[in-house]
Amino acid sequence: MNLSNGKGSISTVTSTATMKSGEGSDQFPAGLRVLVVDDDPTCLMILEKMLRTCLYEVTKCNRAETALSLLRENKNGFDIVISDVHMPDMDGFKLLEHIGLEMDLPVIMMSADDGKSVVMKGVTHGACDYLIKPVRIEALKNIWQHVVRKKKNEWKDTEQSGSADEGDRHPKASDDGDYSSSANEGNWRNSRKRRDDEEDGDDRDDSSTLKKPRVVWSVELHQQFVAAVDQLGIDKAVPKKILELMNVPGLTRENVASHLQKYRLYLRRLSGVSQHNNLNNSFLSPQEASFGTISPMNGLDLQTLAAAGQLPAQSLATLQAAGLGRSTVKPGLSMPLMDQRNLFSFENPRLRFGEGQQQLLSSNKPSNLLHGVPTNMEPKQLANLHQSTQSLGNLNMRVTGSSTQGNPLLMQMAQSQPRGQMLSEITSPRVPRLPNILAQPALSNGISDGLLGRNGIASSSRAPSFNPVSQSSSYLNFPMNQSTEMSVSNFPLGSTPGISSMTNKGSFQPDVNSGIRASAGFPNYDIFNDLHQQKSRDWGMASQGPMYDSSSHANPLHGNIDVSPSVLVQQGYSSSQQPGHNRDPSLIGKSPFSLGEGLDHSNLQNGGQHFNPLIAESSTRVKSERVPDASSQTNLFPDHYGQEDLMSALLKQEGIVQGENEFDFDGYSLDNIPV
Amino acid sequence: MEKNQSRMQLVAMKQSFFDQGLLDEQFIQLEELQDDVNPNFVEEIVILYYGDSLRLISSIEQALKERNLLDFNKLDTLMHQFTGSSSSIGAKKVKAECNLFREYCRAGNIEGCMKSFQQCKKEYASLRKKLEAYFQASWVLGGSMPLQVKKIKANP
Numbered sequence: 001m002n003l004s005n006g007k008g009s010i011s012t013v014t015s016t017a018t019m020k021s022g023e024g025s026d027q028f029p030a031g032l033r034v035l036v037v038d039d040d041p042t043c044l045m046i047l048e049k050m051l052r053t054c055l056y057e058v059t060k061c062n063r064a065e066t067a068l069s070l071l072r073e074n075k076n077g078f079d080i081v082i083s084d085v086h087m088p089d090m091d092g093f094k095l096l097e098h099i100g101l102e103m104d105l106p107v108i109m110m111s112a113d114d115g116k117s118v119v120m121k122g123v124t125h126g127a128c129d130y131l132i133k134p135v136r137i138e139a140l141k142n143i144w145q146h147v148v149r150k151k152k153n154e155w156k157d158t159e160q161s162g163s164a165d166e167g168d169r170h171p172k173a174s175d176d177g178d179y180s181s182s183a184n185e186g187n188w189r190n191s192r193k194r195r196d197d198e199e200d201g202d203d204r205d206d207s208s209t210l211k212k213p214r215v216v217w218s219v220e221l222h223q224q225f226v227a228a229v230d231q232l233g234i235d236k237a238v239p240k241k242i243l244e245l246m247n248v249p250g251l252t253r254e255n256v257a258s259h260l261q262k263y264r265l266y267l268r269r270l271s272g273v274s275q276h277n278n279l280n281n282s283f284l285s286p287q288e289a290s291f292g293t294i295s296p297m298n299g300l301d302l303q304t305l306a307a308a309g310q311l312p313a314q315s316l317a318t319l320q321a322a323g324l325g326r327s328t329v330k331p332g333l334s335m336p337l338m339d340q341r342n343l344f345s346f347e348n349p350r351l352r353f354g355e356g357q358q359q360l361l362s363s364n365k366p367s368n369l370l371h372g373v374p375t376n377m378e379p380k381q382l383a384n385l386h387q388s389t390q391s392l393g394n395l396n397m398r399v400t401g402s403s404t405q406g407n408p409l410l411m412q413m414a415q416s417q418p419r420g421q422m423l424s425e426i427t428s429p430r431v432p433r434l435p436n437i438l439a440q441p442a443l444s445n446g447i448s449d450g451l452l453g454r455n456g457i458a459s460s461s462r463a464p465s466f467n468p469v470s471q472s473s474s475y476l477n478f479p480m481n482q483s484t485e486m487s488v489s490n491f492p493l494g495s496t497p498g499i500s501s502m503t504n505k506g507s508f509q510p511d512v513n514s515g516i517r518a519s520a521g522f523p524n525y526d527i528f529n530d531l532h533q534q535k536s537r538d539w540g541m542a543s544q545g546p547m548y549d550s551s552s553h554a555n556p557l558h559g560n561i562d563v564s565p566s567v568l569v570q571q572g573y574s575s576s577q578q579p580g581h582n583r584d585p586s587l588i589g590k591s592p593f594s595l596g597e598g599l600d601h602s603n604l605q606n607g608g609q610h611f612n613p614l615i616a617e618s619s620t621r622v623k624s625e626r627v628p629d630a631s632s633q634t635n636l637f638p639d640h641y642g643q644e645d646l647m648s649a650l651l652k653q654e655g656i657v658q659g660e661n662e663f664d665f666d667g668y669s670l671d672n673i674p675v
Numbered sequence: 676m677e678k679n680q681s682r683m684q685l686v687a688m689k690q691s692f693f694d695q696g697l698l699d700e701q702f703i704q705l706e707e708l709q710d711d712v713n714p715n716f717v718e719e720i721v722i723l724y725y726g727d728s729l730r731l732i733s734s735i736e737q738a739l740k741e742r743n744l745l746d747f748n749k750l751d752t753l754m755h756q757f758t759g760s761s762s763s764i765g766a767k768k769v770k771a772e773c774n775l776f777r778e779y780c781r782a783g784n785i786e787g788c789m790k791s792f793q794q795c796k797k798e799y800a801s802l803r804k805k806l807e808a809y810f811q812a813s814w815v816l817g818g819s820m821p822l823q824v825k826k827i828k829a830n831p
Contacts, residue, residue, distance in 0.1 A: 042724045042760040049708045049716060086755060112759040134701045134762045137708070 029144030030055035033077060037067040037095065038084040038110075043133065047082065050137040064090035071103050078105060079147045082131075085111035085118060093125045100126045106146035110135055157217065217259055224248065225259060678816060685812050692809075695768075697802055702765030718810050724764050728799060731757040739792060743785060750788065751780040757795075768798045 034056045038044045044060050051058040059078070061067040064087050071078060081099055085092035096107045109122040110131040122130040128146040131139050217225070228245035229237040239257035246256070692698040702717075709716040735753050738746060758773040772795040779787030 040727065040756060040760050040763070042720060042727050043763045045720055045723055046705065046708070046763050049713065052712075053708055053710075086752070112755065112762055133759055134704075134765070136701075136704055 027055070029147075032056045032144050032147060033059070033079045034143070035059050035061065035067060035070065035078045035081045036083075037061045037064055037081065037087070037092075039063065039087045039089075040084065043084070043135075047135060047140070050135070050140050053137060054141050056140075063087070064092070064095045068095065068098055071099060071105070075103060080106045080108065080143055082108045082110060082143070085109055085113065085122075093121055096122070096125045096127055104150075106150050108143060108146065221246075221248065221251075222259075225256070225263070229260070229263070681812065681816050685809065685816060688805075688809055688812065692805060697766070697768055697805065699765045699767040701762065705764060720764055721806055721810070724760055724766075725803060727760050728757060731760075732796060732799070735792060739789065745785055745788065747780045747783055747788075751777055754780065761799075766799075766802055769795060769802055772798050 034051050036044060036047050036051065036058060038047065038060075039062050041062065044062060048058045048060050059070065061070065064083070067081070067083070068090075071081070083092050083095055087095075092109055092111075096109060099105055099107050106128040107126070108129040108131060109127040110133055111118060112133040114132045119130050128150070129143070224246045225242065228242040231245060232238070232241050237260065239253045239260055242260065243251060243253050243256045692702075705717045705720055713719070731753055735750060735757070738750050738753065754773050754777050758770055758777065761769045761773060772791060776788060776791040776795055779791055
C-alpha cells in the first residue's frame with residue numbers, strides 16, 4: 001500500500017508510454033534523451049526516476065568513462081547530459097570539457113557541494129547549469145531549455161552562413177573527427193557569441209541597411225576571416241580591410257565588423273576562461289585545480305586558436321602548461337604548456353600589465369612578433385610563426401612596450417616562439433586547453449614568455465622549425481627563457497585535453513611557470529586570450545588550416561589521444577593539415593583536445609627529454625605540413641588576446657599552477673625567474 | 676477498521692520522523708515519485724542507500740584507524756559521498772552529522788572527527804531501524820514487498 005503515493009501515477013505511466021513513441025517532436029520536451037552520470041547509485045536511481053517522471057528518456061551511467069564512450073558511440077543519441085562533479089574515475093569537470101569539445105552537448109553539473117568556487121568552476125567549464133543535491137524534480141523539469149537554447153544558437157549560426165555550412169555542423173561532427181570538434185567549437189563559439197552579441201551585430205547590420213539576413217559565420221568563412229585578420233595584423237585589422245581580403249561576395253563590412261567584435265570578445269574570453277582550471281578537461285587535466293576552470297569554450301577556443309594560428313597552439317600549450325604546471329610537457333606541446341605556465345606564473349604585475357597589454361596588443365601590430373628575432377625558421381614556418389607571432393608578437397610587443405618589465409627578450413622570445421613552435425604547439429594541442437591556460441593568471445605572463453620561450457627554446461634545441469626559438473634561447477636567461485624551455489616541453493601538455501600532458505614531464509611545468517612569471521607583465525595573457533579566442537574561432541573555422549584543423553582537433557577529442565607532447569604539437573600542425581594528416585601517428589590523429597586525454601597519461605611522460613626529440617620531430621613535420629596552414633591560418637591569436645583576462649586568470653592560477661608544475665626542466669630553472 | 680488504524684499509525688509514524696527531524700522534504704519528494712510503475716520506489720531507494728552507506732561507513736572507519744595520521748582529504752571525500760546519498764533520501768540528521776564531520780576534517784581535528792563519526796553512525800543506525808519498522812508495517816498493511824527486501828528476507 002502506498003501511503004505516500006499521492007500522485008496520479010497512472011497518468012504518469014500512460015503518458016510516459018505515449019511519450020516514448022514520439023521522439024519528442026510533438027510532445028517536446030517529452031522524450032528528451034538524457035544521460036545521467038553519477039557514481040552514487042542512490043542518487044542515480046532517484047534521478048532516473050525523476051527524469052522518467054518528467055517523461056524524458058533516461059540512460060544512467062555510474063562512471064564517466066562509460067558515459068563518454070556511450071556518447072562517442074552514439075553521437076546523436078543524447079540531447080543533454082547531467083553529471084555529478086565528484087566521481088572516482090574522472091572529475092566531472094573534465095567530463096564536461098570532453099563533452100563540450102567532442103559532442104557539444106549541453107551539460108548540467110550537480111553536486112552536494114554548493115560552494116561558490118565549485119559552481120564557478122562549472123560556469124567556466126561551460127556547464128549550462130548547476131544543480132545542488134539533493135535534486136528536486138522541479139529542477140529537472142526545465143532542463144529541456146538548455147537543449148533548445150543550444151540548438152537555437154547553432155541553428156542561427158548555420159542558417160545564414162555564407163557558405164553552405166548548414167549541415168556542416170552536424171555532419172562535421174560526425175563525419176570529420178577532426179572537424180567536428182572545431183566545427184562544433186566554432187559553432188558553439190559562434191552561437192555563443194552570436195547569442196551574446198547578436199543584438200549588437202543586429203543593430204549594426206540593421207541600421208546600415210534594411211534587415212539583412214544574419215550572416216552565418218561558417219567554419220570556412222571564419223577561417224578566412226581569421227586569415228585576413230592575421231594577415232593584417234590584429235592591430236590593423238579593420239573591418240574594411242578584412243572584408244577586402246576575404247573577398248566573399250555578399251559579405252558586408254558590417255558583418256565583418258560585428259564578427260570582429262565577437263572575435264575579440266572571444267579571445268578575451270579565452271584568456272579569461274583559462275583561469276578555469278579545468279585545463280585538465282580539455283587540456284591540462286592535471287592542473288585542473290590550479291587552472292581553474294577553463295570553460296569548454298576555452299578548450300575549444302584554444303584548439304581553434306591553436307589550429308588557426310599555430311601560434312596560439314603553442315601559446316596555449318604554454319599557457320596551459322604553465323597554468324597547469326603540468327609536467328606533461330610534450331615536445332610539441334611544450335609550447336603550449338609553457339605558455340600556460342607563463343600565464344599562470346605571471347604574477348599580478350603581469351596581470352596588470354596584461355591589461356594594459358591587451359590594449360596594447362590589440363593596438364600594436366601583430367606582425368612585429370618577429371621583430372628582432374632572427375627568424376631562422378623556414379619560410380613556411382615563419383609564415384606560421386608570423387601568424388602566431390603576430391598575435392603573440394603583438395602581445396609581446398606590446399608587452400615590452402608597455403610593461404616596464406620590459407621583456408624585450410620575452411618579446412623576442414615570444415616572437416621567435418610563436419613562430420615555429422608556438423604555432424604548432426599552440427594551435428594543436430592547446431586549443432582546447434588554452435582556455436585553461438589563459439585562465440591561469442600566471443600564464444598570462446608566462447604564456448607570452450612561455451610561448452616565446454618555448455619557441456625559442458624549442459627551436460634552438462630541437463628542430464629547425466624552432467629556429468626562432470634559438471633566438472629566444474638566448475633569452476632563456478631570463479625568466480622567459482626558462483619558461484621557454486619549459487614551454488616547449490610543456491607545450492604538448494597544453495594542448496592535450498587531458499592536460500595532464502601539462503604535467504608531462506612535469507619538470508617543465510614548474511619551470512615554465514616560473515619562467516613565465518619572470519616575463520612579468522608579459523602580455524601572455526593577451527596572447528593567450530587571443531590564442532584562445534583565435535583558437536576557438538579557428539577551431540570552428542580553421543578547419544582548413546593545416547595547423548589546426550578543427551577537424552583535427554575534433555578527432556582528438558574523440559579518441560583519447562595519447563598524444564605525447566610532441567604529438568600535441570603535431571596536432572597543431574596536423575590539425576591544420578587535415579585530419580588525416582597524422583604526422584605522428586599518435587600525435588596527429590589526435591587533435592589537441594584529445595591530446596589532452598591521451599597525453600595526460602602516456603604522452604606526458606615524455607617529460608622534458610622526450611619533448612625535445614618530439615618537438616624536433618614534430619617541428620620538422622610541422623614545418624612541412626604546417627606551412628600551408630601557416631599562411632592560411634594566420635595567427636591563431638588574433639590580436640584579441642584578452643590580456644587582461646589572461647593576466648587575471650593567470651594570476652589567479654599562478655598560485656595554483658606554480659605548485660603544480662613539475663616540469664623537469666632541462667637545466668632551466670624557472671625558479672630563478674624573478675617574478 | 677483495524678487496517679485503518681494501522682494505516683493511521685503508519686502515517687503517524689512517518690509524521691514523527693519529520694517531526695523529529697530524522698527526515699526532511701526530500702523524503703516526500705521520493706514518495707511522490709512512487710507510482711504504479713515503481714510501487715516500492717521509496718523503499719528500494721532506501722535499501723540502495725543502506726548498501727551504499729555501509730560501504731562508505733566501513734571505508735571511513737578503515738581510514739580512521741590511522742589514528743593520528745588521518746588522511747583528511749580522503750575522509751572528506753568519503754564523507755562527501757555519504758552526505759550526498761544521505762541528503763538524496765532526506766536523512767536529515769545523518770546529513771547534519773556528516774557535515775559536522777567534514778568540518779572537523781577540514782579543520783584537521785582528529786578528535787572531532789572521531790567523535791562526530793560516532794555520532795554519524797549512531798544517527799544512521801537509528802534512522803535505519805525506524806525506517807525498517809516503517810516499511811515493515813506498510814507491508815503488513817498490504818503493500819507489496821520490494822524485491823530487494825524479499826531477497827533479504829529469504830536469506831537472513
